[in-house]
Amino acid sequence: MTDPDIISEDADIHVRANFDRFTRAYLLSVLSDALIEEHRLKPEGHHSEPLTRLLNWCQTRPLDEQYAVLAGTDGRFRVVRLSGKRRVPPAPVGTESYATVREARHAAFLNHIKDLTGK
Amino acid sequence: MAQQKIFGYANRISVKQGEDITFYVNCDGASEAQVQLVRLIHGDAHEAGPGFQEEEVAHPANGSWKVKKQFTQLGSFLQVADPDNRLAVDGAFTMFCHIWPTIPKKGERQTLMGRWDTKNNTGFALAINPEGRLEFQVGDGKEVDYVTAELPLVARMWYFVGVSFDPASGQATLYQEGVANRYNSLLGKVVPHDYASHVRQTFRFRQKNAPSTPFLIAGSRDHHLLRGDFVSDLFAGKIDRPAICDRVLSREELDACKTGAKPNAAAILAWWDTTAGYSDRGVGQTVFDSGPHGLDAEGVNHPVRAMTGFNWNGRDDCFRLAPEQYGGIEFHPDAVTDCRWEETARITVPQDLKSGIYAMRLRIGPGTGITEEYIVFIVRPAKPSAKLCYLIPTASYLAYGNESLSFDAHIIQPMTGQPPVVTELDVETYEHREYGLSTYDHFEDGAGVCFSSYLRPVINMRPKYRMSSMNITWQFPADLSISAWIRHQGYDCDFITDEDLDREGLDAIKPYNCVITGTHPEYVSERMLDAQEDFVAGGGRLIYMGGNGYYWVVGFSRDNPACMEVRKLDSGMRAWAAKPGEHYLQTTGEKSGLWRNRGRAPQKLTGVGFIGEGFETASPYRKMPDAWHRTVSWITEGVEGEIIGDQGLAYGAAGGIELDRYDLSLGTPPHTKIIAATGGHSDNYVLVTEELLYAYAGLVGSLDYRIRGDMTYFTAPNHGAVFCTGAIGYGQALPANGFDNSAAKVLANVVEAFIKDGPLPGTKWTLEEKQWR
Numbered sequence: 043m044t045d046p047d048i049i050s051e052d053a054d055i056h057v058r059a060n061f062d063r064f065t066r067a068y069l070l071s072v073l074s075d076a077l078i079e080e081h082r083l084k085p086e087g088h089h090s091e092p093l094t095r096l097l098n099w100c101q102t103r104p105l106d107e108q109y110a111v112l113a114g115t116d117g118r119f120r121v122v123r124l125s126g127k128r129r130v131p132p133a134p135v136g137t138e139s140y141a142t143v144r145e146a147r148h149a150a151f152l153n154h155i156k157d158l159t160g161k
Numbered sequence: 162m163a164q165q166k167i168f169g170y171a172n173r174i175s176v177k178q179g180e181d182i183t184f185y186v187n188c189d190g191a192s193e194a195q196v197q198l199v200r201l202i203h204g205d206a207h208e209a210g211p212g213f214q215e216e217e218v219a220h221p222a223n224g225s226w227k228v229k230k231q232f233t234q235l236g237s238f239l240q241v242a243d244p245d246n247r248l249a250v251d252g253a254f255t256m257f258c259h260i261w262p263t264i265p266k267k268g269e270r271q272t273l274m275g276r277w278d279t280k281n282n283t284g285f286a287l288a289i290n291p292e293g294r295l296e297f298q299v300g301d302g303k304e305v306d307y308v309t310a311e312l313p314l315v316a317r318m319w320y321f322v323g324v325s326f327d328p329a330s331g332q333a334t335l336y337q338e339g340v341a342n343r344y345n346s347l348l349g350k351v352v353p354h355d356y357a358s359h360v361r362q363t364f365r366f367r368q369k370n371a372p373s374t375p376f377l378i379a380g381s382r383d384h385h386l387l388r389g390d391f392v393s394d395l396f397a398g399k400i401d402r403p404a405i406c407d408r409v410l411s412r413e414e415l416d417a418c419k420t421g422a423k424p425n426a427a428a429i430l431a432w433w434d435t436t437a438g439y440s441d442r443g444v445g446q447t448v449f450d451s452g453p454h455g456l457d458a459e460g461v462n463h464p465v466r467a468m469t470g471f472n473w474n475g476r477d478d479c480f481r482l483a484p485e486q487y488g489g490i491e492f493h494p495d496a497v498t499d500c501r502w503e504e505t506a507r508i509t510v511p512q513d514l515k516s517g518i519y520a521m522r523l524r525i526g527p528g529t530g531i532t533e534e535y536i537v538f539i540v541r542p543a544k545p546s547a548k549l550c551y552l553i554p555t556a557s558y559l560a561y562g563n564e565s566l567s568f569d570a571h572i573i574q575p576m577t578g579q580p581p582v583v584t585e586l587d588v589e590t591y592e593h594r595e596y597g598l599s600t601y602d603h604f605e606d607g608a609g610v611c612f613s614s615y616l617r618p619v620i621n622m623r624p625k626y627r628m629s630s631m632n633i634t635w636q637f638p639a640d641l642s643i644s645a646w647i648r649h650q651g652y653d654c655d656f657i658t659d660e661d662l663d664r665e666g667l668d669a670i671k672p673y674n675c676v677i678t679g680t681h682p683e684y685v686s687e688r689m690l691d692a693q694e695d696f697v698a699g700g701g702r703l704i705y706m707g708g709n710g711y712y713w714v715v716g717f718s719r720d721n722p723a724c725m726e727v728r729k730l731d732s733g734m735r736a737w738a739a740k741p742g743e744h745y746l747q748t749t750g751e752k753s754g755l756w757r758n759r760g761r762a763p764q765k766l767t768g769v770g771f772i773g774e775g776f777e778t779a780s781p782y783r784k785m786p787d788a789w790h791r792t793v794s795w796i797t798e799g800v801e802g803e804i805i806g807d808q809g810l811a812y813g814a815a816g817g818i819e820l821d822r823y824d825l826s827l828g829t830p831p832h833t834k835i836i837a838a839t840g841g842h843s844d845n846y847v848l849v850t851e852e853l854l855y856a857y858a859g860l861v862g863s864l865d866y867r868i869r870g871d872m873t874y875f876t877a878p879n880h881g882a883v884f885c886t887g888a889i890g891y892g893q894a895l896p897a898n899g900f901d902n903s904a905a906k907v908l909a910n911v912v913e914a915f916i917k918d919g920p921l922p923g924t925k926w927t928l929e930e931k932q933w934r
Contacts, residue, residue: 085579086578086579086777086778086843086845087777087778087843087845088843088844088863094844097578098575100574101574101575101578102571102574102575104571105569105571108574108580109580110567110580110581110582110583110629111580111581111582111583112582112583112584112588113582113583113584114585115529115530115585119582122583124568125568128569128594128605129591129592129593129594130592131588131591131592132568132583132588143582143632146582147579147580150580
């Protein structure tokens, strides 16, 4: 064996995908309108266990599946998605803008939910 | 019209009244900028505080400055001083070096060494081609000949590579052998790779040596119509002991060089001894040529030294033990420690300009966002005159300079608990990355950044800036909340910086009764720490205004105070981990990492040290029993009830962000009083890693009582004393409610006691009474 390319694929991604599969299964089982409302009303601080686990999943997704808030020069806030690639700026997600950081962060959370449910 | 943007920096971060300061500005889309000297009053627009405030200062330099596009040379490399062009070899030669490539298959050429002109395709160079294979090339300006290794190089493995070329026969012979041992490389010998490649080819063309082409190590000469000459084809990885000889070396001779042996002296044109120059105080940026011509090479943008070489044996963990094993010099194509722009303007600081925090404000076009720049500097008094001194933590500003955690760090969202809030300025600087990185970032090859300098625009060392990952002010703009409060109180105050303290030691602060720190003085050199310890022991009063302070061991080279070095290792809340054997500072020779791990936990000087951090929320303090002790009850005088700091610009209260704790086992002075403490933080607050021996569930704010910020006080010899807030957020609580709040009241009690000459309040009780609790 002489081809160093053999180490270019990271087998760890398969294990992560397996972990993510059963994490998503749990999260889908507890996801509810009430959970989403809990986040809307109080995005920071102490949360219920299902919301804590859901937020942990959102926050630890791969970088290119993460969202951020872009503070515009117009004073409005928009959701963007990180590229996960060095020096590649985040891309806009939709055209909605929000009056407050809190609303925009909740919108980012809803994008994670969309990714989770596929809807 | 081109997109308008303006960025700049100054040659100094601290300047005395009457001294000069030089500014360097890069501008797109405008040829003139409107310039105004301003005193910075408050840096954050948060609605709970006074908002952004600056004060325009009359100065002859105000008005219009001519500005232009300036270019930045990114990447670290070595430039050989060869005025007689001894390395413009027209005849036979051999070049070789040990290498440890980090991104061999980069998709771009990476030059290891040679005299190559990329624009004109002239000269000769040993390189790694875009597919990751060792390659040697010669060019005559019209044609280029190559010889390429059969096997790609494997990342993070040590190799010995070389080439011999004989223009008479046209024969070019590549030499590539792996030199991994049990310690020096990523992979061990259990991996069945074949690292060797030996290829010979007959070239049709010969090298043409242009007189102006420099001999470079880790890059090659390039040219752009507007920019002029620059260096491209930058290499990522380590190079150890490169050399060039004036004849073809045999396979047997190169086999000997592979072990580190020098070739026959008569053959050597240059043999850069990358292990020379070390002392127990570190090593500089000059790489010495031990060959006959003394063609020393100079590092540009701080190639990293004090790094393990190809022969590191895993036993000697510092260059002070075995410099011969520390020939590795690490290069990074995205490093920059000095933009080296042309001077835009130079001003003299007026003799009567009050000591404080100032900036040159530059505006083009709309004059907001990236069309507005503040080049910040601190004005020191020509002669100290105040009782109070604000020690501006510039070392920590450098550490965080241009951090881009929101975009690149997978840990940042779980750490902060929220999506970041980025601005146009963040996106612009992230995308272009021409102003370098912070010690919280990684280079493109994954290595941690250990150098940071202010000889480049530092976009987060300016007012109005919020750290995107946390959406609060951090470091410089947060520290403006303290200076705003000092001004509001009307205290006479002198301002100095970490740089001054590092260079002058105790003399810099000795004239003062009281030194007050910034919100997060995390990065500290030995001289800075010694000076503060001696200051307190000698009767000075220290107010440590933050959290996670006095934490990292850093070094400044004597000849370049603008550039700071840190290595992150062993334990501590750290963005990266230095590799084995690379834990010592090249600038000073000291072991870096945490001061705690060198026997100087922050508790020994301040009474408290880092215990936990969290974001999103903050808590007020609650008075602890000591608050009512007769020797210290003056500290909370005027604060009714038990709660302190229930307002603030950082998550709504004073007790948050990064928290410090009293801990007798780490050297908190035994007579320290805990005046107040936070507690019951959210589970976003986590225990710091240096506290961990075994990890277990529950090391979070709501489950672990240790995670809290302690407000402490102790007395020291000669009427000295130390007061600590125990939390970063305290400084940002001061401006809340028009500076009328309990956190500000407590601090005022302390400052007013500390700046007075003579004994402190509460010290006249008898010994027996002092023991009372």
